[in-house]
Amino acid sequence: MSTKPPSSMLGQAVNELEETLIALILGAMTIITFVNVVLRYGFNTGLTWGLEVTLFLFAWLVLFGISYAVKVTxxxxxDALVNVFPPHVRKTLALIAAALCLIYAVLLLKGAWDYWANFANLPQTTGRWFPTGFEEMRRTSYRGWYEVLETPMPEWLRFLEPLMNEGEHYEKIPRFIPYAILPIGMALLLFRLVQATIRIWTGEAQGLIASHEAEDAIDDVKHMNRED
Structure with missing residues (x-):
């Protein structure tokens, strides 16, 4: 039996999900682009839906990458100004920054859900800034029939038609499928920010998401110069 706490197991599962999907998306983008180039220059044809799918995959990659980048800092x-203060003040400032990021992530999640819900036959949230509940769904609120422009509907997704389109035939994939990354990505961002805030609170981390690429690059150059 595993001895890991539930939070650790959840974090590991989310981490594996992000890394796996990022790798798959990168691979799919590469394959589609390569095939399209070969078809265009070798056979004077191409995948009419290739560019659209690549754009969708790139959007998924970016939004997955936002949350994953929080995890790996x-x-x-x-933090030049923050480092001037003593440790206890730096921790307070880091917690304030984390609280602001959490509020911002909640706002993003609400907006992402409300936008995606338009296409997924789901109710939007109530509340001007923060979600206070869900609106009452009306028949006129259903937007599941909206399709993308180019990407054809795969046969293995036909089971969605009676659920989302009253049994009507989809010619292209419905928009709620590629747009689903909006609430998923913002939920993952909120999750990662909660993790980062807990690490600051418990003293496992001194800051939120600061990266020191410039300092690292300077150190690398200094090291190379010493070797020369």
Whole structure:
């Protein structure tokens, strides 16, 4: 039986999900682009849906990358002023910054859900800034029939038609599928920021997401110069 706490197991599962999907998306983008180039220059044809799918995959990659970069502290931050203060003040400032980021992530998640819900036959949230509940769904609120422009509907997704389109045939994939990354990505961002805030609170981390690429690059150059 595993001895890991639930939070650790959840974090590991999310980490594996992000890394796996990022790798798969990069691979899919590479394959589609390569095939399209070969078809265009070798056979004077191409995948009409190739560019659209690549754009969708790139959007998924970026939004997955935002949350993953929080986890690996790859986002850039400026902490020159913060480092002037003593440790207990730095921790307070880091917690304030984390609280602001959490509020911002909640706002992003609400906006992402409300936008995606338009296409997924789901209710939007109530509340001007923060979600206070869900609106009452009306028949006129259903937007699941909206399709993308180019990408054809795969046969293995036909089970969605009676659920989302009253049994009507989809010619292209419905928009709620590629747009689903909006609430998923913002939920992952919020999760990662909660993790980072806990690390600051418990003393496991001194800051939120600051990366020191410039300092690391300077150190690398100094090291190379010593070797020369």
């Amino acid at each position: 790859a986002h850039l931050g400026v």
